[in-house]
Amino acid sequence: xxxxxxxxxRTKLNVEHxxxxxxxxxxxxxxxxxxxxRSVYAIIGPSGCGKSTFIRCLNRMHELLPGARTEGRLVIxxxxxxxxxxxxxxxxxxxxxQRPNPFPTMSIADNVLAGxxxxxxxxxxxxxxxxxxxxxxxLWDEVKDRLGASPMSLSGGQQQRLCIARAxxxxxxxxxxxxxxxxxxxxxxxxxxxxxxxxxxxYTIVIVTHNMQQAGRTSDxxxxxxxxxxxxAGATAQIFESPRxxxxxxxxxxxxx
Numbered sequence: 562x563x564x565x566x567x568x569x570x571r572t573k574l575n576v577e578h579x580x581x582x583x584x585x586x587x588x589x590x591x592x593x594x595x596x597x598x599r600s601v602y603a604i605i606g607p608s609g610c611g612k613s614t615f616i617r618c619l620n621r622m623h624e625l626l627p628g629a630r631t632e633g634r635l636v637i638x639x640x641x642x643x644x645x646x647x648x649x650x651x652x653x654x655x656x657x658x659q660r661p662n663p664f665p666t667m668s669i670a671d672n673v674l675a676g677x678x679x680x681x682x683x684x685x686x687x688x689x690x691x692x693x694x695x696x697x698x699x700l701w702d703e704v705k706d707r708l709g710a711s712p713m714s715l716s717g718g719q720q721q722r723l724c725i726a727r728a729x730x731x732x733x734x735x736x737x738x739x740x741x742x743x744x745x746x747x748x749x750x751x752x753x754x755x756x757x758x759x760x761x762x763x764y765t766i767v768i769v770t771h772n773m774q775q776a777g778r779t780s781d782x783x784x785x786x787x788x789x790x791x792x793x794a795g796a797t798a799q800i801f802e803s804p805r806x807x808x809x810x811x812x813x814x815x816x817x818x
Contacts, residue, residue: 570597570598570600571597571598572595572596572597572598573596573597573598573599573637573638573734573735573765574595574596574619574635574636574637574735574765574767575594575595575596575634575635575636575637576592576593576594576595576596576619576633576634576635576636577593577633577634577635577636578591578592578593578632578633578634579591579592579593579615579618579631579632579633579634579635580592580631580632580633581611581614581615581618581623581629581630581631581632582628582629582630582631583626583628583629584628584629587789588611588614588789589611589614589615589618589789590789590790591790592611592615592633592786592790592791593791594784594791594794596735596765596767596782597765597781597782598765599761599762599763599764599765600761600765600766600781600782601757601758601761601766601767601768601779601780601781601782602765602766602767602768602780602781602782602783602784603768603769603770603775603776603779603780603782603783603784603797604616604767604768604769604770604783604784604786605770605771605773605776605783605784605785605786605812605813606785606786606787606812607787607812607817608771610786610787610788610789611786611788611789611790612769612786613739613740613769614789615769615786616656616737616739616767616769617739618631618635619635619654619735619737619767620647620650620651620654620655620656620737621635621642621643621647621650621651622656624647631643635650637653637654637734637735638734642654651731651733652731652733653733653734653735654733654734654735654736654737655676655728655729655731655733655735655736655737656728656736656737656738656739657721657724657725657728657736657737657738657739657741658724658739658741659739659740659741659743659744660744661717661720661721661723661724661744662724663712663713663715663720663723663724663727664712665711665712665713667712668708668709668710668711668712669704669707669708669709669710669711669712669715669723670687670691670708670709672712672723672724672726672727673690673691673694673695673723673726673727673730674687674690674691674730675727676727676728676730676731677690677730677731690730691708691730692705693730694726694727694729694730695723695726697725697726697729697760697763698722698723698725698726698729698756699722699752699755699756699759700719700722700723700726703719704719704723716749717744717745717746717749718745718746718748718749718750718752718753721741721742721744721745721749721753722752722753722756725741725753725756729760729764733764734764734765735764735765735766735767736760736764736765736766736767737766737767737768738757738766738767738768738769739769740769740770740771741753741768742754742770742772742775743770743771743772750775754775754778754779757779758779761781768780773801773813776797776801777797777801780797781796781797782794782795782796782797783795783796783797783800783801785800785804785806785808785809785812785813787808787812792806792808792809793805793806793808793809800813801813
């Protein structure tokens with residue numbers, strides 16, 4: 562289901578007839594979605610509706626699980642990423658997880674470079690790349706004098722911004738964020754939301770969130786999932802203020818969740 566507003570913008574990522582299984586259980590059912598370039602697309606829905614499965618399919622992490630498989634097409638700029646090496650895909654589609662997961666045995670600087678090394682990206686001009694990624698993640702001023710320190714010396718919000726810097730160092734085109742602020746306090750959450758707003762100037766962002774207010778604050782477009790189905794997708798204001806589907810209205814008004 563593609564919203565007219567999304568179609569009018571240049572599409573960066575086209576999800577076409579995506580289905581995902583855990584063994585014999587069909588977790589995503591024929592999902593199609595056009596994600597516009599340089600926008601924030603929120604994925605909302607109750608627990609167990611397929612939100613995290615969907616976002617993990619977008620960089621093909623879902624298929625790493627035993628017994629899991631996917632069908633469909635993931636098209637970026639005309640190229641079907643289901644047909645390329647997953648490592649190549651993950652250079653173009655970065656991921657930030659729910660809980661901060663810096664590598665504790667590496668320094669802050671080496672954490673930034675780790676994503677590049679894991680994805681086979683050459684680490685030329687390492688100092689420049691580290692500074693650029695940390696500036697983009699709004700963390701440079703806080704850590705520039707202790708790049709050799711352990712990431713475990715940082716606060717939870719700083720650790721999450723470090724993980725965002727690690728993802729950005731690879732210079733992806735799309736950034737996936739799976740409930741990136743759910744483990745953080747309100748002040749750190751606000752910093753992450755401000756950062757998302759800034760990053761969409763250069764990146765296409767897909768964010769899973771259980772927080773309706775956060776979806777409203779951060780996203781340009783929203784998709785509502787329920788029981789593995791994409792029920793409705795559209796401009797965020799339309800989804801929250803005048804949804805077309807009764808199930809969407811019931812969810813966003815708190816009748817279930």
